[in-house]
Amino acid sequence: MTASTVERPQLPKTEEAARIRPKRRITGGGLLHAYTWVIIAWLVVPIAVMIAFGFNDTPGRYNQTWDGFTFKWYGRLFEYPDLTSALITSLVIAIVSSLLAGALGTGIGYALGRYRFTGSGSLNLIMFATMSSPELIMGASLLSLFVSAGAGLGPITITIAHVMFSISFVAVVVRARVMTLDRSIEEAASDLGATGWVTFWKVTFPIILPAVFSGVLLAFALSIDDFIVTAFTAGTTKTFPIWIWGATRVGIPPQVNVMGTLIFAVGVLGAVIANIRSSRQGKRA
Amino acid sequence: MTTPQHSAVRARTAAPAGGTAAIEFVGVNKNYLSHGETVPAVKRTDLAIAQGEFFSLLGPSGCGKTTTMRMIAGFEEPTAGKVYLDGQDVTGVSANKRDVNMVFQSYALFPHLNTHQNVAFGLERKKVSRSEIARRVGEILEIVSLTGMEKRSPKEMSGGQQQRVALARALVNRPRALLLDEPLGALDLKLRQQMQIELKRIQREVGITFVYVTHDQGEALTMSDRIAVMNAGVIEQLGSPREIYERPASRFVAGFIGTSNIVDGHVDRVEGGLALLSYTTQDRVVVPVARPVRQGDKLEVSIRPEKIDLHRGVPPVQSTGGSVLSGTVTEVVYHGTSTNYTVATAAGADFTVFDQNASNADDLADRGDRVYLTWAPQHSYLIGD
Numbered sequence: 146m147t148a149s150t151v152e153r154p155q156l157p158k159t160e161e162a163a164r165i166r167p168k169r170r171i172t173g174g175g176l177l178h179a180y181t182w183v184i185i186a187w188l189v190v191p192i193a194v195m196i197a198f199g200f201n202d203t204p205g206r207y208n209q210t211w212d213g214f215t216f217k218w219y220g221r222l223f224e225y226p227d228l229t230s231a232l233i234t235s236l237v238i239a240i241v242s243s244l245l246a247g248a249l250g251t252g253i254g255y256a257l258g259r260y261r262f263t264g265s266g267s268l269n270l271i272m273f274a275t276m277s278s279p280e281l282i283m284g285a286s287l288l289s290l291f292v293s294a295g296a297g298l299g300p301i302t303i304t305i306a307h308v309m310f311s312i313s314f315v316a317v318v319v320r321a322r323v324m325t326l327d328r329s330i331e332e333a334a335s336d337l338g339a340t341g342w343v344t345f346w347k348v349t350f351p352i353i354l355p356a357v358f359s360g361v362l363l364a365f366a367l368s369i370d371d372f373i374v375t376a377f378t379a380g381t382t383k384t385f386p387i388w389i390w391g392a393t394r395v396g397i398p399p400q401v402n403v404m405g406t407l408i409f410a411v412g413v414l415g416a417v418i419a420n421i422r423s424s425r426q427g428k429r430a
Numbered sequence: 431m432t433t434p435q436h437s438a439v440r441a442r443t444a445a446p447a448g449g450t451a452a453i454e455f456v457g458v459n460k461n462y463l464s465h466g467e468t469v470p471a472v473k474r475t476d477l478a479i480a481q482g483e484f485f486s487l488l489g490p491s492g493c494g495k496t497t498t499m500r501m502i503a504g505f506e507e508p509t510a511g512k513v514y515l516d517g518q519d520v521t522g523v524s525a526n527k528r529d530v531n532m533v534f535q536s537y538a539l540f541p542h543l544n545t546h547q548n549v550a551f552g553l554e555r556k557k558v559s560r561s562e563i564a565r566r567v568g569e570i571l572e573i574v575s576l577t578g579m580e581k582r583s584p585k586e587m588s589g590g591q592q593q594r595v596a597l598a599r600a601l602v603n604r605p606r607a608l609l610l611d612e613p614l615g616a617l618d619l620k621l622r623q624q625m626q627i628e629l630k631r632i633q634r635e636v637g638i639t640f641v642y643v644t645h646d647q648g649e650a651l652t653m654s655d656r657i658a659v660m661n662a663g664v665i666e667q668l669g670s671p672r673e674i675y676e677r678p679a680s681r682f683v684a685g686f687i688g689t690s691n692i693v694d695g696h697v698d699r700v701e702g703g704l705a706l707l708s709y710t711t712q713d714r715v716v717v718p719v720a721r722p723v724r725q726g727d728k729l730e731v732s733i734r735p736e737k738i739d740l741h742r743g744v745p746p747v748q749s750t751g752g753s754v755l756s757g758t759v760t761e762v763v764y765h766g767t768s769t770n771y772t773v774a775t776a777a778g779a780d781f782t783v784f785d786q787n788a789s790n791a792d793d794l795a796d797r798g799d800r801v802y803l804t805w806a807p808q809h810s811y812l813i814g815d
Contacts, residue, residue, distance in 0.1 A: 332505055333538040335526045337552035337603065347551075351542045 199402035206396030231388035242307035243364035250315025258323025284377030298380025315360030322356035450517035451478040458511030489660035531600035546580040607639040713776040717810035737809035
């Protein structure tokens with residue numbers, strides 16, 4: 146009895162609201178749809194072109210006009226030993242530098258998110274400075290630094306340079322996560338007898354792991370296609386982007402498109418897996 | 431196990447009679463440094479909490495109750511003074527080495543671990559064997575009625591269930607004392623009342639000292655053996671719920687615990703342990719006095735609203751020697767079981783009166799009515815007596 150009398154007056158309100166809302170959507174909604182598709186096309190078309198030209202049955206080295214469909218470049222992927230070794234060099238540098246930047250950046254991000262200490266303000270400033278400073282300047286100064294220090298340019302100097310510019314990105318992502326982490330969770334661990342070390346590895350790290358993971362992915366993506374800083378610090382070492390830049394004068398072979406497609410596919414796969422995992426967690430909640 | 435009689439005896443003594451206290455503060459104070467200025471959070475405090483006692487720290491936010499608890503847990507160190515647990519000096523000992531456990535206001539459950547893993551965390555740190563952990567976790571989950579929830583993650587549980595996990599996670603370690611920081615604050619009223627009874631039951635079952643921080647005076651009154659009422663870093667009164675409610679030591683305590691009417695007046699005469707404060711020829715307040723009081727002294731008297739009778743006509747028994755104040759009703763609020771009146775009295779103070787709606791339901795006074803308030807002498811309480 147009481148329940149029905151209480152609920153009834155609310156019904157017309159929701160009906161009214163439902164009637165009004167779709168009307169607004171007709172004009173606003175159409176525009177929004179068109180806008181969304183334009184943006185999606187803008188983002189996807191260049192990638193689609195890259196993927197498509199990996200299937201282009203081009204006769205010469207110039208892969209710029211459509212000459213029919215073929216799978217043959219996938220079979221002849223490793224036809225250019227220089228290109229293959231450049232890709233391997235890039236992958237190794239990207240993996241090593243993203244893991245190093247991940248480890249160091251996590252430490253910095255945790256410290257900045259958790260504590261206020263002498264120099265934390267300037268550290269924040271320096272991090273944003275390295276993220277926003279032009280790569281050209283960074284590359285040139287790194288070159289003078291390495292040369293004056295007498296360091297032989299090669300994979301190691303490239304890795305040092307890549308770690309240097311990607312640390313900040315990892316640190317910023319991790320810091321944001323740590324700042325939203327309830328302080329009392331770590332206090333609870335300590336209250337239950339955990340030392341600082343155990344608290345970090347058993348409690349803090351597992352909780353911030355998704356942020357660390359996305360920081361590492363970001364560092365990997367920054368490293369694998371970096372051209373400017375790499376060109377300054379590479380010496381005679383050929384990375385994937387440097388090899389492609391060199392090849393533009395004589396024509397980029399379709400194998401480059403295939404490799405690009407494969408790297409892109411791995412990235413998409415990673416994103417899909419991360420998405421599924423987080424939506425599964427969301428469902429559980 | 432603590433029997434009710436036992437705890438009643440303890441409640442009356444300021445320090446526990448015999449044996450070492452579970453928790454003891456000797457000359458503890460705590461200052462914070464804020465923008466270069468020293469801000470006192472807890473001023474010189476001595477405190478002894480008995481074994482197996484349900485002890486509450488009660489006060490408004492910022493009164494120092496949470497700081498006091500965090501000094502027991504080891505998250506804060508006193509600026510001066512000593513903290514003892516079971517007679518052992520633990521001042522300067524870090525939180526992970528103190529044999530007390532805490533239930534946090536936000537529960538602070540480990541979100542990446544399920545119920546079993548959360549509860550087992552403390553035992554794993556102590557290197558307890560796997561079979562022993564399984565046995566003790568099962569046992570404690572039964573006590574907090576969470577059997578069957580072992581595999582759930584905190585996100586999959588309601589607030590009340592998370593609260594129980596937090597409780598189990600602390601209790602499973604069999605600490606010397608359990609510290610609870612406003613643990614029921616996030617629950618709705620029904621669940622809160624249910625958990626109050628549950629907590630009392632669990633405390634009786636495990637027999638561990640509970641230190642309970644709350645700003646909710648009702649919660650403190652219903653659950654505690656003893657209460658320390660804190661204000662501005664100082665314990666204003668320490669006593670059993672009854673003592674604190676019936677005989678508030680200060681104006682602050684009288685106002686903070688329940689509703690009190692506080693009236694000032696000058697002593698007209700003293701007769702047989704009763705002081706008489708007169709306002710007009712018929713308006714007077716009679717209060718029992720234990721300390722020596724002289725004519726002309728200014729006194730503060732507190733009267734609980736439920737002890738006062740409200741009459742629409744001239745009170746029939748004016749000659750019995752009780753208090754009488756005339757006044758005008760300024761507000762009437764109907765509460766179902768009772769009606770609350772606000773009355774502007776001849777003594778100058780506004781009085782709140784709770785009138786039970788049991789028998790005199792049609793006898794309600796209206797706003798603007800001239801009324802008389804009466805109460806027996808023993809219901810006046812001289813503040814600070």
